Amino acid sequence: MADPMKIRATVRDGVADVRVLMAHEMETGQRKDASGNLVPAWHITEVTATLNGTPVLKVQWGPAISKNPYLSFKVKGAKSGDTVSVTWVDNKGDKRTDEAKVS
Amino acid sequence: MKPLRRTALRTAAGGSVAAALAALGLFGPSSAAAQSKAFQAKTLAETLAALGATGAADSRDIVITAPDIAENGAVVPIGIKSNLPKTEMIALLVEKNPSLLAGSYDILAGAEPDVSMRVKMGQSSDVFAVVKADGKFFITRKEVKVTLGGCGG
Numbered sequence: 343m344a345d346p347m348k349i350r351a352t353v354r355d356g357v358a359d360v361r362v363l364m365a366h367e368m369e370t371g372q373r374k375d376a377s378g379n380l381v382p383a384w385h386i387t388e389v390t391a392t393l394n395g396t397p398v399l400k401v402q403w404g405p406a407i408s409k410n411p412y413l414s415f416k417v418k419g420a421k422s423g424d425t426v427s428v429t430w431v432d433n434k435g436d437k438r439t440d441e442a443k444v445s
Numbered sequence: 446m447k448p449l450r451r452t453a454l455r456t457a458a459g460g461s462v463a464a465a466l467a468a469l470g471l472f473g474p475s476s477a478a479a480q481s482k483a484f485q486a487k488t489l490a491e492t493l494a495a496l497g498a499t500g501a502a503d504s505r506d507i508v509i510t511a512p513d514i515a516e517n518g519a520v521v522p523i524g525i526k527s528n529l530p531k532t533e534m535i536a537l538l539v540e541k542n543p544s545l546l547a548g549s550y551d552i553l554a555g556a557e558p559d560v561s562m563r564v565k566m567g568q569s570s571d572v573f574a575v576v577k578a579d580g581k582f583f584i585t586r587k588e589v590k591v592t593l594g595g596c597g598g
Contacts, residue, residue: 370543370565372543393555396554397553398553399550400551401548402551404547404548406542406548406565406566407564408562408565409519412522412561414562415550415557418556418557
């Protein structure tokens with residue numbers, strides 16, 4: 343199981359600013375190891391974010407996203423105490439979900 | 446190049462197939478099959494075709510926030526904000542990467558069309574933001590110079 347995500351959600355004037363830091367290698371599949379073999383691609387392909395269980399953002403990622411990916415987005419109509427949940431799935435089928443409260 | 450181009454064109458036409466699959470619940474509503482084609486496309490025209498965005502209009506209502514000069518190509522912070530009403534989708538393309546499409550973001554109800562991320566860039570290149578708003582596609586570009594490439598670790 344992958345390491346937990348760091349999620350910060352702060353609300354200002356009814357708009358929540360959500361920042362997510364995921365822990366993932368994000369291997370592109372272009373890089374070679376010391377013996378010259380290609381390192382197979384291993385990256386997050388899909389990220390879904392929900393606010394109080396309602397999906398607000400669906401993200402598809404390719405290998406060009408940096409290692410330990412950062413994502414930020416804004417959600418309207420959020421208030422303090424709401425729950426933001428973020429799920430990612432990588433191309434090996436591994437997944438992780440983390441939650442945070444809006445503050 | 447020709448067969449590749451043909452595949453990309455077929456992908457664009459295959460959008461409805463993907464929608465049918467999505468209806469069957471095999472793939473998510475974002476038509477994963479068409480998406481993966483878009484991620485493999487190697488030229489700007491192919492990528493746009495795979496996204497269904499061929500002939501996207503230039504727009505000044507899309508703002509790309511990115512450094513003019515990025516010191517480290519492995520981590521280039523890029524933000525995209527759309528001021529177009531009814532923005533449904535935002536995609537980020539890096540022109541000189543092995544495959545152009547870095548990420549696409551479906552803006553669902555409640556979310557604002559304002560996202561940011563960090564991407565890898567192999568070399569100095571134009572980055573494109575493609576936005577789908579109210580069923581139409583819009584595009585804007587910004588040049589980012591990279592002093593240290595991000596591919597090959």
